[in-house]
Amino acid sequence: MGHSDAASPASAAAARDAKKxxxxxxxxxxxxxxxxxxxxxxxxxxxxxxxxxxVAASPTGAGxxxxxxxxxxxxxxxxxxxxxxxxxxxDPEDREEAAAATLEVGGSDLDxxxxxxxxxxxxxxxxxxxxGFSGNGGGPSLSSGSSVWSSSRSVSDAEEDHTGCPEDESxxxxxxEAAADAxxxxxxxxHQSSVPTTPPPAPTxxxxxxxxxxxxxxxxxxxxxxxxxxxPQSLPSISKQAxxxxxxxxCWAGMGMSAAQQGILSLPLSCxxxxxxxxxxxxxxxxxxxxxxxxxxxxxxxLEADGRCPGCRKQYNTVPAAEGGGGPRATMIGREMxxxxxxxxxxxxxxxxxx
Amino acid sequence: MVDVSRVQKELTECNRxxxxxxxxxxxxxxxxxxxxxxxxxxxxxxxxEGGTFTIDIRLPGGYPFEPPKMQFVTKVWHPxxxxxxxxxxxxxxxxxxSPALTLKTALLSLQALLSSPAPDDPxxxxxxxxxxxxxxxxxxxxxxxxxxxxxSASTGxxxxxxxxxxxxxxxxxxxxxxxxxxxxxxxxLEKLCSG
Numbered sequence: 001m002g003h004s005d006a007a008s009p010a011s012a013a014a015a016r017d018a019k020k021x022x023x024x025x026x027x028x029x030x031x032x033x034x035x036x037x038x039x040x041x042x043x044x045x046x047x048x049x050x051x052x053x054x055v056a057a058s059p060t061g062a063g064x065x066x067x068x069x070x071x072x073x074x075x076x077x078x079x080x081x082x083x084x085x086x087x088x089x090x091d092p093e094d095r096e097e098a099a100a101a102t103l104e105v106g107g108s109d110l111d112x113x114x115x116x117x118x119x120x121x122x123x124x125x126x127x128x129x130x131x132g133f134s135g136n137g138g139g140p141s142l143s144s145g146s147s148v149w150s151s152s153r154s155v156s157d158a159e160e161d162h163t164g165c166p167e168d169e170s171x172x173x174x175x176x177e178a179a180a181d182a183x184x185x186x187x188x189x190x191h192q193s194s195v196p197t198t199p200p201p202a203p204t205x206x207x208x209x210x211x212x213x214x215x216x217x218x219x220x221x222x223x224x225x226x227x228x229x230x231x232p233q234s235l236p237s238i239s240k241q242a243x244x245x246x247x248x249x250x251c252w253a254g255m256g257m258s259a260a261q262q263g264i265l266s267l268p269l270s271c272x273x274x275x276x277x278x279x280x281x282x283x284x285x286x287x288x289x290x291x292x293x294x295x296x297x298x299x300x301x302x303l304e305a306d307g308r309c310p311g312c313r314k315q316y317n318t319v320p321a322a323e324g325g326g327g328p329r330a331t332m333i334g335r336e337m338x339x340x341x342x343x344x345x346x347x348x349x350x351x352x353x354x355x
Numbered sequence: 356m357v358d359v360s361r362v363q364k365e366l367t368e369c370n371r372x373x374x375x376x377x378x379x380x381x382x383x384x385x386x387x388x389x390x391x392x393x394x395x396x397x398x399x400x401x402x403x404e405g406g407t408f409t410i411d412i413r414l415p416g417g418y419p420f421e422p423p424k425m426q427f428v429t430k431v432w433h434p435x436x437x438x439x440x441x442x443x444x445x446x447x448x449x450x451x452x453s454p455a456l457t458l459k460t461a462l463l464s465l466q467a468l469l470s471s472p473a474p475d476d477p478x479x480x481x482x483x484x485x486x487x488x489x490x491x492x493x494x495x496x497x498x499x500x501x502x503x504x505x506x507s508a509s510t511g512x513x514x515x516x517x518x519x520x521x522x523x524x525x526x527x528x529x530x531x532x533x534x535x536x537x538x539x540x541x542x543x544l545e546k547l548c549s550g
Contacts, residue, residue, distance in 0.1 A: 272454075272455050273361075273419060273420075273454040273455065274358055274360075274361055274419075275358075275360060275361045275364050276360075292455070294454075298454065301420055302420065302454065305417075305420055308453075310453040310454045310455035311453075311455055313451065313453055
């Protein structure tokens with residue numbers, strides 16, 4: 001899960017961008033013609049929770065509505081509305097999109113009468129997942145739990161309260177919305193192959209009941225204690241999962257600590273050769289890749305003698321040669337071959353720019 | 356010539372934990388900092404256990420860029436140490452010296468050399484041959500030499516006094532004679548006999 005979590009946000013964001021463009025286009029088309037439907041749709045969103053559950057529990061209104069077979073499937077509008085409200089609350093643009101997408105559903109609902117709950121479920125699951133990611137990326141609210149939902153929801157409720165919808169309509173509209181949801185889901189399913197469509201408003205009907213519900217829980221899975229009773233059973237061996245990154249973290253921390261300590265230790269306060277204090281220039285002077293620090297005076301003195309690093313006993317002047325890709329022989333040729341002394345001199349002179 | 360400040364810091368640092376390391380360095384004579392005397396304790400589980408070995412240390416002018424010259428003063432039976440003059444065959448005192456090494460690390464290396472001889476690169480060929488062909492004899496000889504030369508003078512002195520007194524010499528004369536010949540039993544016996 002950690003892998004998919006890490007991998008998907010990027011693709012989800014990309015999909016959301018594409019979806020936004022497309023959603024805006026469709027919104028422009030449909031906004032005009034379906035403004036009334038949209039209002040109804042939104043009004044249905046203001047229904048109280050109790051009402052929603054009632055609708056969910058009794059899909060009988062479905063028969064009275066469009067007569068679509070989808071309505072027979074147990075798809076409570078509640079999760080879908082919650083998702084909508086979430087996106088509304090988090091991002092005005094997303095809210096606009098959500099509405100537009102829903103309208104699109106309304107427009108194309110007759111295109112797909114053959115909507116099966118099974119495909120619905122799988123589709124809805126995928127959508128819910130992506131929605132979750134986009135919600136994480138786009139808005140602050142999604143992963144923070146139900147309190148934020150309810151707050152954003154109350155905001156949207158307040159917004160829609162003054163649209164003045166009659167109470168008696170709302171129940172019918174709920175059913176209509178349920179039908180639209182189902183059809184939209186199918187619609188988005190059709191579109192999805194070509195264009196990644198509207199993940200945030202997409203979560204719909206029956207599937208979100210399974211997928212969107214645990215979604216916020218899943219998004220904050222890292223906050224779970226291994227013994228948390230609300231942890232889904234589907235999560236594999238959280239003790240291992242939790243302990244593994246923890247151990248890695250410890251390992252990193254240990255490495256960091258050791259690195260820091262090494263940094264301190266490998267940067268002695270005094271030259272290990274002459275025991276004199278190292279000045280900043282000496283401290284930043286690293287003549288050998290082995291990391292042996294020494295002062296410039298001692299280094300120069302060593303170059304006058306055998307020119308070997310006191311730390312690793314390797315020749316100082318073969319070190320840059322090895323780094324440059326050529327062997328010691330090559331550098332001997334590349335540099336002045338006349339004798340060693342000029343090489344050493346140039347080497348010691350080359351320390352000049354380091355000051 | 357010699358880096359005096361470094362040598363002084365080395366001496367202080369080395370003698371700070373002499374009880375733990377079994378290694379100590381003192382100035383040979385109070386004035387010359389380039390002539391030192393090191394002592395190492397014979398490593399445990401070796402024929403040199405219990406002995407205290409004295410090493411003469413002379414610092415060349417190029418120290419620490421040149422290795423210190425070290426030589427065993429105490430007679431040692433060891434493949435890599437001359438039984439004649441105490442010369443040491445150890446790479447870090449020759450071509451493998453590094454200025455990053457110190458007198459203390461060099462003495463510790465000598466201590467390690469005592470516990471693990473390298474007979475394939477011998478200083479004393481006789482000892483090395485004995486080590487390779489007849490290790491029990493080598494170990495016994497080394498133990499005897501440790502006992503004879505590397506045990507502290509005070510304990511050895513009592514045994515010598517005891518020995519000479521048993522020969523029939525008066526104890527106070529034995530003590531004074533031993534003191535005059537710096538603890539050498541044979542010299543003391545000669546002196547007692549002659550005098």
